[in-house]
Amino acid sequence: MTPQTMNITLVVNGQHHSLDVAVHHSLLDVLRNDLDLTGTKECCAEGECGACTVRMDEKAVNACLVLAVEADGRDITTIEGLATEDHLSPVQQAFLEEGAVQCGFCIPGMVMSAAYLLEHNDAPTEEEIREALSGNLCRCAGYKRIVRAVQRAAEAGR
Amino acid sequence: MTTGNVGRPAGRIGGLDRVTGRQRYVADLRLDDALHVKLVTLPCARARIVDIDTSKAWEVPGVRTIFTAADLPDPMPRYGVHYDDRPVLAVGETKFHGEPVAAVAADTLDAAQRAAALVQVQYEELPPVLDVRAALDPAAPLVVDPVLRPDDPLASTNIRREFRYAWGDVDTATADLVIENTYTFPMVTHFAIEPHGFVVAADESGVTVWSSIQHPYILQRVMARVLGLPLSRVRVIAPDPGGAFGGKGYPKFEPLLAYMAMATGRPCRLVLTLEETFQAVRRNNAEVRIRTGFDSDGTIRFQDIEADFLMGAYVDISARVISKSSHLAAGPYRVPNARILARALHSHTPPSTAMRGFGTPQFSWALEQQMDEAARRLDMDRLEIRLRNLARKGEEFIPGDTPADGDWFESVRRAADAIGWGEPLPDGRGRGLAVGIKSSATAGAAYSILRFLYDGSVFVLVGTSDMGQGARTILTQIVSDELGVPPEAVNVVMGDTAAAPFDYSTSASRSTVFMGGSVMRGCAELKDQVREMAARLRGCEPEEIEIDRGVVTFPGGEQKGIVEVVQEGLGAVGGELIAVGLMRGEADPNHPIGGRPWFYEFNCTAVELEVDRRTGEVLIHKHVTVADVGKAINPQHVESQDEGAAIMGLGHTLMEHLVLDEHGRIVNLGALDYRIPTTKDMPLELESIIVENGDGPGPHGAKGVGEGGLLCVAAAVASAVTDATGVVIRDLPLTPERIWRAINEVTPSEVSP
Numbered sequence: 001m002t003p004q005t006m007n008i009t010l011v012v013n014g015q016h017h018s019l020d021v022a023v024h025h026s027l028l029d030v031l032r033n034d035l036d037l038t039g040t041k042e043c044c045a046e047g048e049c050g051a052c053t054v055r056m057d058e059k060a061v062n063a064c065l066v067l068a069v070e071a072d073g074r075d076i077t078t079i080e081g082l083a084t085e086d087h088l089s090p091v092q093q094a095f096l097e098e099g100a101v102q103c104g105f106c107i108p109g110m111v112m113s114a115a116y117l118l119e120h121n122d123a124p125t126e127e128e129i130r131e132a133l134s135g136n137l138c139r140c141a142g143y144k145r146i147v148r149a150v151q152r153a154a155e156a157g158r
Numbered sequence: 159m160t161t162g163n164v165g166r167p168a169g170r171i172g173g174l175d176r177v178t179g180r181q182r183y184v185a186d187l188r189l190d191d192a193l194h195v196k197l198v199t200l201p202c203a204r205a206r207i208v209d210i211d212t213s214k215a216w217e218v219p220g221v222r223t224i225f226t227a228a229d230l231p232d233p234m235p236r237y238g239v240h241y242d243d244r245p246v247l248a249v250g251e252t253k254f255h256g257e258p259v260a261a262v263a264a265d266t267l268d269a270a271q272r273a274a275a276l277v278q279v280q281y282e283e284l285p286p287v288l289d290v291r292a293a294l295d296p297a298a299p300l301v302v303d304p305v306l307r308p309d310d311p312l313a314s315t316n317i318r319r320e321f322r323y324a325w326g327d328v329d330t331a332t333a334d335l336v337i338e339n340t341y342t343f344p345m346v347t348h349f350a351i352e353p354h355g356f357v358v359a360a361d362e363s364g365v366t367v368w369s370s371i372q373h374p375y376i377l378q379r380v381m382a383r384v385l386g387l388p389l390s391r392v393r394v395i396a397p398d399p400g401g402a403f404g405g406k407g408y409p410k411f412e413p414l415l416a417y418m419a420m421a422t423g424r425p426c427r428l429v430l431t432l433e434e435t436f437q438a439v440r441r442n443n444a445e446v447r448i449r450t451g452f453d454s455d456g457t458i459r460f461q462d463i464e465a466d467f468l469m470g471a472y473v474d475i476s477a478r479v480i481s482k483s484s485h486l487a488a489g490p491y492r493v494p495n496a497r498i499l500a501r502a503l504h505s506h507t508p509p510s511t512a513m514r515g516f517g518t519p520q521f522s523w524a525l526e527q528q529m530d531e532a533a534r535r536l537d538m539d540r541l542e543i544r545l546r547n548l549a550r551k552g553e554e555f556i557p558g559d560t561p562a563d564g565d566w567f568e569s570v571r572r573a574a575d576a577i578g579w580g581e582p583l584p585d586g587r588g589r590g591l592a593v594g595i596k597s598s599a600t601a602g603a604a605y606s607i608l609r610f611l612y613d614g615s616v617f618v619l620v621g622t623s624d625m626g627q628g629a630r631t632i633l634t635q636i637v638s639d640e641l642g643v644p645p646e647a648v649n650v651v652m653g654d655t656a657a658a659p660f661d662y663s664t665s666a667s668r669s670t671v672f673m674g675g676s677v678m679r680g681c682a683e684l685k686d687q688v689r690e691m692a693a694r695l696r697g698c699e700p701e702e703i704e705i706d707r708g709v710v711t712f713p714g715g716e717q718k719g720i721v722e723v724v725q726e727g728l729g730a731v732g733g734e735l736i737a738v739g740l741m742r743g744e745a746d747p748n749h750p751i752g753g754r755p756w757f758y759e760f761n762c763t764a765v766e767l768e769v770d771r772r773t774g775e776v777l778i779h780k781h782v783t784v785a786d787v788g789k790a791i792n793p794q795h796v797e798s799q800d801e802g803a804a805i806m807g808l809g810h811t812l813m814e815h816l817v818l819d820e821h822g823r824i825v826n827l828g829a830l831d832y833r834i835p836t837t838k839d840m841p842l843e844l845e846s847i848i849v850e851n852g853d854g855p856g857p858h859g860a861k862g863v864g865e866g867g868l869l870c871v872a873a874a875v876a877s878a879v880t881d882a883t884g885v886v887i888r889d890l891p892l893t894p895e896r897i898w899r900a901i902n903e904v905t906p907s908e909v910s911p
Binding site: 022037038039040041042043044045048049051078079080082083088092095096097099102103104105106107108111129130131133134135136137138139140141142143145146147 | 170
């Protein structure tokens with residue numbers, strides 16, 4: 001028995017891909033294993049930890065909860081696509097400046113969630129930031145500095 | 159020339175790779191030709207393995223090998239850090255839920271998973287030992303076959319070790335007030351966001367192991383021993399772990415993968431799921447019975463402490479966790495008479511290991527609540543009773559051990575001031591304050607190699623791991639200052655036993671002191687070499703040359719940069735200067751825990767919180783954590799570590815608890831049901847205060863840091879809950895349900911006026 005596959009097309013960080021993917025594989029599997037975009041992390045694989053947060057069209061999603069075939073034709077942005085060649089995104093820059101990074105494993109997902117928040121709310125309150133990031137677990141628990149980094153990025157972006 | 163990197167909040171080295179997703183953790187490594195491994199486990203803790211049929215599994219295309227105990231040497235190889243008790247695969251009987259009985263290696267993870275599901279195991283479930291009471295029951299089944307414990311008088315029990323310490327005489331000590339209680343500390347898990355990952359490749363020259371391990375040199379030793387290879391044939395590559403907290407200290411499935419790699423001739427890769435990670439290791443749960451005698455003025459007369467730690471199926475490092483933490487069970491107080499008994503118990507539960515605090519939080523939870531109860535009964539202030547008993551700096555508060563090495567009063571006073579101790583509170587609020595103490599490393603060895611290259615850049619080779627605490631940054635700051643080269647020119651290379659020399663471990667908050675000291679000595683050695691070189695060039699004596707932060711001063715006052723001098727000295731042929739740094743602390747066989755701690759981690763935590771009496775929910779308005787660190791080499795890193803430890807402490811205080819069913823299975827297995835603090839569980843205000851008196855044994859007077867902020871969180875919060883509601887709770891976690899029940903069944907005798 002070989003797994004059933006389907007051909008899908010994805011735009012990932014601006015690049016077009018045509019891929020044969022197993023129908024049971026998640027978008028996370030495809031990003032990490034087929035495209036070697038390992039910046040998106042796998043932890044709980046059940047949509048609770050947020051380590052695999054990516055942008056799919058207009059939404060931030062847990063890539064572990066999206067089947068790759070569901071992503072057919074979608075535009076995906078991962079952590080690797082957030083910075084340009086010369087510039088970090090304001091969120092990435094602020095995370096560095098505020099010392100919000102410790103072990104770093106949650107950080108790609110955290111940065112993606114924060115970037116999504118700021119796109120929709122350029123002046124979030126502390127409570128709104130806490131709410132927006134509550135689906136991203138950080139066991140180093142750098143939350144205080146992460147929240148500050150988002151505030152700083154918001155200020156920089158205004 | 160640069161000045162003064164030490165003491166500055168220098169940005170994290172590796173931060174850029176982490177915010178851009180470029181940092182490669184073990185699961186991100188891609189090896190050509192690697193096989194994917196899936197473990198086969200049973201749906202219960204303890205079972206007799208009757209038969210394993212792999213025929214259906216072999217039919218899955220892409221399967222390359224299927225291992226059961228029969229495929230491994232007989233007798234089954236066993237391994238561990240202090241006890242070689244853990245089998246490579248379960249043999250005869252499983253000892254905990256999650257212990258593999260077989261493993262499949264296949265070309266793809268899909269194939270490995272499908273085949274693993276087709277391995278048919280006939281087994282007979284047996285009654286498990288799951289808690290302290292069961293483990294101590296003389297009629298209980300034995301977790302460890304006595305045959306495996308030869309010459310061990312306790313072999314016919316589930317007690318692995320008993321640790322006893324005493325001073326003074328508890329039996330004859332008198333007291334005006336005696337308080338006796340039992341406290342329980344739950345089974346919790348590390349939950350690093352990076353699950354454990356391993357890859358092992360084997361060929362005729364030896365094995366190479368990639369592992370998310372904190373202590374690559376311990377893994378190397380264990381692998382060499384179990385496989386019968388010289389150390390030089392075992393290379394451990396340890397990429398920066400994605401969080402560890404003690405859970406990634408010791409070998410797990412690396413030996414199994416080595417046998418599978420040798421059998422197939424291909425690298426074998428196993429990345430655990432989060433659920434499997436939960437089943438791999440956890441913190442020791444404990445029951446602490448404590449009887450404390452006080453004088454009527456609150457002075458402690460005696461501590462009589464008995465603690466049972468449930469280690470689980472295998473010892474891992476737990477015996478050390480228990481022996482070391484129990485030696486400090488009476489806390490940072492002046493205690494004239496003490497008797498301590500701590501037992502390390504086996505059970506059919508996942509093995510326990512080190513976890514931030516290393517056994518100390520279990521004792522602090524009990525001890526600090528005793529202090530509160532004494533204050534209530536004696537009508538004293540909770541701060542006052544602590545200050546009355548706290549050891550003064552320099553005082554030998556445990557006979558024969560390291561004296562109090564900090565001004566702990568200062569820490570307590572600063573915490574009290576920051577929380578507004580004694581000031582009026584709104585209705586429904588309470589304040590709490592507690593102290594915690596942990597012994598640092600008692601022995602160890604940290605070697606470093608420093609290579610001063612021709613252009614003035616420096617390789618620093620160390621076996622330390624950077625798992626988020628920032629060791630790479632700290633070492634860079636130290637070297638940069640010592641040699642007067644910019645931080646960008648310093649390249650700290652870690653995580654490869656073929657490149658970096660021996661480091662005992664990255665544990666016990668030791669790295670700043672041990673490895674920091676080691677690179678300081680390496681720098682001193684390099685400067686000696688430069689002095690000799692300069693003396694040779696100028697025809698003077700090395701003692702006449704001064705070097706300060708990269709500036710070389712010759713007799714007569716001429717100054718040159720260190721790079722210029724080295725280049726002149728190395729001449730046209732070029733080359734480099736190489737120095738070895740070494741910091742060793744020998745074990746002391748006559749000391750009850752194998753040596754005096756190099757320093758103590760002392761913490762005072764104070765909180766102000768609000769309890770919703772209708773729901774039992776706790777809202778922490780302010781959380782203050784004070785660390786006595788000697789010297790903050792990097793204040794931002796110190797604060798980050800302390801804040802993180804504080805919040806991790808709030809996890810076991812308010813929500814975390816692994817729940818087992820009657821089969822010994824973890825019911826709340828995974829992130830959905832096992833909750834850790836999120837942004838929404840943070841205190842509304844979190845303040846980290848650093849006390850710096852330069853009184854540590856590390857570089858610039860530093861002590862270690864990183865665990866302290868967690869040690870006494872539970873007691874501080876419980877103290878505040880009692881202050882707010884009048885109820886006393888002696889079991890963790892303080893879930894809303896537990897608090898609500900306590901409020902509604904409150905007995906007035908337990909309540910202060």
